[in-house]
Amino acid sequence: MARHGRHGGFGRHGRRGHGGGPGGLGGDGFDEMMHAGRLMAQGDLRLIVLALIAEQPRHGYDLIKVIEERTADWYSPSPGVVYPTLTYLEEAGYVTSQPDGAKKLYTVTAEGNAYLAENRALAEAGLQRLTLIGEKARRIRERMRGDESDDDRPRVPHMVRAALHNLRDAAAERLGNDPDAEAKITEILVRAASELRKREN
Template sequence: MRGGGFGNRGGGRGPFGRGGPGGGHGGGRERKRMFEGGELRMVMLLLIEQEPRHGYDIIRELEARTGGAYAPSAGVIYPTLTLLEETGLVAAQASGAKKLYAITDEGQAELDKSRAEAEAALARLEALRKRGEAMDMGPVFRAMTNLKAVLQQKALDAGNKAQLLDVAEIIDEAARKIERL
């Protein structure tokens, strides 16, 4: 998973490259991914085991478990659900315009083999929520969500490259100011 949220071990890659606004390999802290290897698949199976779910339900549940600090994108969740369905670990039923996913016997067997790993990953999410609550990160998460929404809208409305370059400069300047705090 790239960008977004806490926790990328993909080398800390983001709008500033490796290592943060300073670039390069040194100076910046590298962050861990939220989920390693097949952990997300197992966490999704664990959530679906609890009750059949839509993809959006999974996104919201994971976001709730982190207190808003992390919400996986639809671009991560839906392809993973498709993979789980194609490998026979979940079965999808049409539920209006959405698909409702339920765990299969194969999925249950796979989850049982990796339950400790899935539960440990969920515990990390809970720890992230508790850390955020202790630091009262709510206003920061709200501001980040607001910034993301505005940026997405500007990108959709972008008719001129100069305006996008101005937006990038504003974000870079904000990052520099935050780094100096």
């Protein structure tokens, strides 16, 4: 059974620093979008994963795919983040697991449902944040497609486009070698975007 003293850190980041919930992604929200991985990794993910398992029993891989789908492929939690989260939830008594072929199938417990009921607002805010990230990701992609097709807007120079592709490939390669590098990569990209905006002013 879980010790309630452990609950203090569970989802605590959903209460601060993000505009009190999904509203923290206001405006275009690009910087917040770039921080999506960090937001999820710092605490919200535990409550989100528990809420998703409460919807239906899930495998770890299934949880990764569901979060990808809800964020329109903008954020994909690494196995190095998801599986320790599942271990935490199981040790806390909120979920149980049973073998399902080569995988484990996780199911919410009565205690997990009770904890979700106590923290329903935070759980719903976390799920809503995923939805908002997905909506903003779609808008950003639509805007980028519009930029490419609109003759009245300046096009991205070839060298800049090549550099962006190189950046994407470098980030993908780093993540492939070190899945836990997500927060560091995000920090670098956000800092670069902020530096570009400063130079415009």
